[in-house]
Amino acid sequence: MLSKKTRYAIKALVVLGKIFGEAPMQISKIASEEHIPKKFLEQILLDLRNAGLLYSKKGAGGGYGLVKDPAEIFVVQVLRLTGGPVALLPCVSLNFYQKCDECSNEATCGVRDVFLEVRNATLKILSETSIADVIRREGLLIQNTEV
């Protein structure tokens, strides 16, 4: 499962993606729109800013905005920045690799092999899906929901 941190981060980027090019949006506005605890969101946005995904502006009229086009920010990046590993086993994780301490031979582990396949499938989707895609899908879903 993704952590709340990761979920909130994606949600925030989607909101900011929708106003890309316009004036920055305040934390409190994002927080209230998306029902995210404000203080928690502060930390998350700060991380995303330090990672170079967002810019911030202090003072009255300040807020956060995307540095890059939402079409160039991929969901997989957000997972990694917020500490959510893509892999289901530490031994098949590219960015959070750790030896399974119970495993005697990683190279010949059948379990590992299966979860490597799972990771690759997941990675393919998440590294091909941008924030812009998420927004686009939302639009399609809304269309299909209207009668």
Add this chain to the structure above:
Amino acid sequence: MLSKKTRYAIKALVVLGKIFGEAPMQISKIASEEHIPKKFLEQILLDLRNAGLLYSKKGAGGGYGLVKDPAEIFVVQVLRLTGGPVALLPCVSLNFYQKCDECSNEATCGVRDVFLEVRNATLKILSETSIADVIRREGLLIQNTEV
């Protein structure tokens, strides 16, 4: 990430799959072969037994064995029995569904849509892969490792 419980469960089933049809194997043997804390493994095997995957035999010469052919036990079942959800978001989980409390409209949530796709891809692999497949893969990996 999968919990240790889930990982240990899969490992144990693989070991038992290899001796399917033979006499049952003792917890302590499985534990030492797979480097799993014995008392922890006891609980896990008990769960798998109560779920109908394993039979047990008490007393001298006792132990655990698979009830069904390893080709009929799928990895996805093990995840579910041991509490490891397949989905990365609670709102796309079939067996551990929960509303995302920050989400205002599930039906039109683009994030959900993406992770639904991820879940489907993962589910496909894990529900098509049996314990027998895991054992088979291990064999192939060993072949490829030998020079």
Add this chain to the structure above:
DNA sequence: TACAAAGTATATAGATTTAGTAGACTTTTA
């Protein structure tokens, strides 16, 4: 029949992680 082997059951402890809160500080704009 007694004893040892092996599973059963429940409780609990310790560690780790996650989620969220608090508070004081800095920068910017009107």
Add this chain to the structure above:
DNA sequence: TAAAAGTCTACTAAATCTATATACTTTGTA
């Protein structure tokens, strides 16, 4: 100069996970 808004660090509460402890039951065999 006051209010708006982000920055930074620390802390706490709760949940979960991992593992251990203890006492008990069943079964095979010497």
